[in-house]
Amino acid sequence: MTWIKLDDSLPNNPKILPLSDGAFRLYIEGLCYANQYLTDGYLANAVLIRLDQGNNRDELVWAKLWIESEDGICINDYTEHQSSKADVEAKKEQVRDRVQRFRTKSNAVSNADVTLSETEYRNRIQNTDTEAFDRFWSVYPRKAGKQDAQRSFERALKVATLDEILAGAQKYADDPNRVAQFTAHPSTWLNQGRWSDEPLPRRTNEDARRGVISTPTIVPPRFTADEAPTGSPMPDFIKDMFRDLP
Numbered sequence: 299m300t301w302i303k304l305d306d307s308l309p310n311n312p313k314i315l316p317l318s319d320g321a322f323r324l325y326i327e328g329l330c331y332a333n334q335y336l337t338d339g340y341l342a343n344a345v346l347i348r349l350d351q352g353n354n355r356d357e358l359v360w361a362k363l364w365i366e367s368e369d370g371i372c373i374n375d376y377t378e379h380q381s382s383k384a385d386v387e388a389k390k391e392q393v394r395d396r397v398q399r400f401r402t403k404s405n406a407v408s409n410a411d412v413t414l415s416e417t418e419y420r421n422r423i424q425n426t427d428t429e430a431f432d433r434f435w436s437v438y439p440r441k442a443g444k445q446d447a448q449r450s451f452e453r454a455l456k457v458a459t460l461d462e463i464l465a466g467a468q469k470y471a472d473d474p475n476r477v478a479q480f481t482a483h484p485s486t487w488l489n490q491g492r493w494s495d496e497p498l499p500r501r502t503n504e505d506a507r508r509g510v511i512s513t514p515t516i517v518p519p520r521f522t523a524d525e526a527p528t529g530s531p532m533p534d535f536i537k538d539m540f541r542d543l544p
Contacts (some may be wrong), residue, residue, distance in 0.1 A: 300386055302333045303379060313361050321353035325363055328373055329380065336383035339376025343369050360525055427452060430460050439471040440481040450488035458493060466493025473498050 314322065327349050332339045340363075346355060355371070364371040381389075387513055417536055425426040432453045435444065470476065470487070475498035482492070 300336075300381065304329075304380075313363055317357060317388045318354065319455075321354040321357040321361075324350055324352070324354045325358055328358075328364070329376075332373060332376060335385055338383050339373035339380070340367070341370050341373070346370065379518035381455055388460055397470070427455070433460075434464060434467055435484070437467045437471060438487070439467075439476070439478075439486050440484060442483050443485050446472060447488065450485040454488045454491070454493075455493070463488075463493045466495070469497070470495070475499060475501050 305311075305420050314325075323517070326346060328341055331349065332341060341349070348457075355364070359366055359371070363374055365374050434451055435441070435447070449507075450505070451463070470492070481491075481506075486491075
């Protein structure tokens with residue numbers, strides 16, 4: 299949008315003062331049209347047919363505000379008081395260049411912010427995962443294969459929440475039927491999704507006393523003095539050897 303320029307003394311200008319209201323209105327409408335369409339003050343006859351409903355053209359020509367031209371009129375001294383087409387387009391180009399520079403600068407800053415935000419996000423996620431694993435590691439009852447356990451923990455987080463895993467690890471650690479030497483490696487426990495396991499089966503008193511359910515040990519048979527086997531008899535050649543000894 300562009301603007302026409304009017305001096306506040308225009309109504310009292312010697313050329314304007316004698317005009318009728320209709321002629322004054324036509325003059326202003328002509329200025330607005332020429333400024334809107336950047337005609338540098340030229341108004342074609344086809345345009346005047348629409349603007350000059352009261353047949354005030356001749357009055358403006360008589361006042362030398364308009365000058366007759368081929369197929370229309372020219373507003374007298376238009377470019378001395380209003381912006382020419384060249385001036386308007388030059389200003390528009392300056393505005394476009396200024397806006398483009400601003401957008402380029404803004405995009406550069408925005409891209410830097412996005413890159414920084416992505417880096418911060420990755421670091422934050424990594425730190426969060428590390429903190430979450432440390433919480434799991436502090437709860438889980440067996441500390442073995444930490445690196446394998448951390449990789450298994452990251453995979454487990456894709457199928458279960460941290461709270462579910464921690465609750466399962468705490469339940470497993472507190473299970474009174476868990477045997478220390480048979481406690482699963484943390485990576486195995488995570489890979490098998492055992493945070494949702496039921497409690498371990500209850501152990502018997504004998505199991506509790508022995509601390510582990512194991513295969514029974516084969517005990518050699520016991521004999522009394524009367525039942526002790528006498529063994530096989532000594533061979534005769536061995537007896538001869540003992541007999542020949544000095």
